[in-house]
Amino acid sequence: MSIARESLRIHGLSCRFGAVTAVDEIDLDVPAGQMLAVIGRSGAGKSTLLRMINRLQEPSTGSIAYGPTDVTALRGRALRDWRRDCAMIFQQFNLIGRADVLTNVLIGRLNHRPWLPSLLGLFTEAERAMAVQALDRFGLLDIALQRADTLSGGQQQRVALCRALLQEPRMLLADEPIASLDPHNARLVMDALRQINREDGLTILANLHHLDTARAYCDRVVALDRGRIVFDDIPDRLTPDVIMAIYNITEQEFHAADTPVAEPMRQIQ
């Protein structure tokens, strides 16, 4: 039942794209079981940071360690195993639209099994039972045989979460998990993430746009600005004054810069 969960230690991590430095010398320790929000405006380096942790993006310099494992040195099989261990969910869900929900969820098992049966699309009864359990947990059983592209955004993200859970991950990376969802579905997905964090003890790193979401759901908030960490504390300390001091704008403006707001703009340039 218990898989050893370790802490994630990031040291001096940078990522440069040509002349642009997306992530700049970041140091970050995430203890096992923490639910951490990474906030920042568009282009602050949130996605790059998360994508470096599972090595979808190669770091330019610096190191990432998970317990005794040097993540930045992993190659081949070991790298694929690490990616299985730190499951990721995406802003656009990244499901296979033409495949049914069950198949999408079973994708989470691919790293646990030999490749030939997978290539032929053969999954065992035990794996199917796992998928059914996961779908049942988030109230998705009724749509298990529907094609993924027929689902609403909120359903798709929860299916993506089931896929992530079938990886039996040791931590979860959530890259803007609710940025494409309406408020109701956003809450369903965030509730599910917190449930996984509390019940399964899974470490979660979530990139979030909205500060209120970060405050409501997370144990700790890290704020990025131009690739650097400018705030790292419990959510209660993330007051409007702090936002003003860090970003030099009000919290309202912080949100308005990235998300459409249904109110008239105060000034038009």
Next chain:
Amino acid sequence: MIRAGSIGPAEITAARKRLPTAFAATSWVWSGIGGMAFLAWLILLAVWFDITPTRLAGGLKGLLVILAQMFPPSPGAQWADILHGLLQSVAMAFLGTVIAAIIALPLGFFGARNIVLNAAAHFSVRRFYDGFRGIDQLIWALAFVRAFGLGPLAGLMAIIAAEVFVLAKLLAEAVENTNKAPSEAITAAGGSRLLAIRFGVVPQILPIYLAQILYAFESNTRSATILGVVGAGGIGLQIAERIKVRYWDEVCFIIILILITVALIDRCSATIRSRCA
């Protein structure tokens, strides 16, 4: 928490009870029978065509002899004839494609479900295109050689006749796949149906149609090389004559010239397409 280790027979039974369809097994018997039948059919065809290893080996040997005779490629004595034929092929393909594209433009719209709203009309128009598309370019060429006499005019007509219905079908599908939101906005702004098509549909299909025309030009250049074999003008006549007298080195030279020409057209069309995307 979901763990593979915690899944036993009891859990599988419970899950199966929750959602039986998730465990629907593919029928191995039927896939097996289907696979065997397919294999039997392939073997039957091979027997029918008398495909035997001996015949294959004999043919392969003949092919190697031809290949050996192709090198080194040589232009032979009639450089001018070859160049003239090649230019004629390209010109036939170009002119034929342009004329076909112009004729296909209205036909494409008439074939689109969202333009011709009557289902019966749409269906019959599309089947009409399908019917004519079934006639190969070479058949058209044979017919036109009889009607117009030997020479590039027959070939040109063959290219047009064969290409019009292909382009009309592709255009009709492109029109059907357009996003209807822009034309809805034009209708909402008080525009007529014609204007809704002009501003709501045409800008969406223009780059697609252009790409299709460019591809048709390239493909017609390739197929126009064969039209000369039946006397419909172009480089094909030069090839056919040289094959008759087994001047394989000159045939090879002409093939290389055709490849270079097609590659050049492909490169140009890629440039144009990337600028118009």
